Amino acid sequence: MSADRAHMAQMQLRLPLKQETSRRAADLEVSTSNAVAAEALEDWPSEPGSIMALYGPAGSGKSHMAAAWVERVGAIALHGEEAAWCDPLELEGRPVLLEEAEGADDEALFHLINLTQSGGGALLMVSRDPPASWMVRLPDLKSRLNAVRTIAVEVPDDVILAAMLKRSFAARNIVPGEGVIEYLVRRIDRSAQSAEMIVDRLDMYHRPVTRVLARQVLEGDFTAGLS
Template structure:
């Protein structure tokens, strides 16, 4: 099936900057396979690769490290349809939230990556095999994309996320506070953001005792973290 290339798309101010502190990504058993593969990809390997895993597993962060290393053009979800294919040809491309891109865009990006000189990294929660598509040719391409999974944050990663979120608010938490929260909150970036918001909003020294009060208060109102 041939899908015509669209013309007149916007230029690429839509590419997004890699996040600050990308080099501080924490390696752990939950992400070591993906880190190892991306450290050298696409040198001598397949031209399309997918990272998938739950929210907070570090897909976007790890993909951004790769994009920074290879100088990739970074696109995001449905916005990828605005990119001019001529500007992407022969270039490494990162597509974050790839499952949100339309079928035609995905088809073009995969074909461009395989046409020579390019590479396409797809980051999404579900693996490509699980994405809905109405294009049979796209379905066959997605089904053979190599997919590497990241697991939900383990203790090491969750502690690092907590420290980073506290640091963004100029809070330096003690080890006992981090250990306490790691054992009690849900393993997701959303849960981290929520508990840090709550603790910061108290406008008091952020200690284990305060964390216990906040979590017990949430438990009593049905706002459970775990």
């Protein structure tokens, strides 16, 4: 076998085996950075026609909280532009999640808000910025967004980031060594994306995930992991 083919075969063996990262309500960790949002969603909506928005930086865990809410109340989950394609009759009277809500068409979002309030459903919007700051053209929509109850989700603290790392490892059937998660929490960016990225990189080496390997990967010493 040629050197190139041997290298390709070696790399194929190192493809990571990953399951979907869990976003179940049972796996949701609550700490300082998301406690206000978790409490707000715990028994929401308590009355028909309710609208609420979760906002916060990318990777802060908003989508996991929203997915847990969808699981609890049986909501219909939409993303941004999908709001323009849905049949209003399917949404009337139902709880609805709209992720990436700031990307929804103005007209579609306006009608969805009206449908929620007149049809007795509920609407949970998720975005990076609060609704009052969204760039919208319709004055009536702007006034509706200004009146929406908004809850901030902060950058993940140590507890939440550690939980994100644990879920990422579990999705790949990896049991990290002692102190690995604590070591990573102190050194990676505070987001779900960073947790996924570092676990993906560690998984590539198909070696026990120890603090030594974690340090080598973080410092860019990739050849040590492949030896």
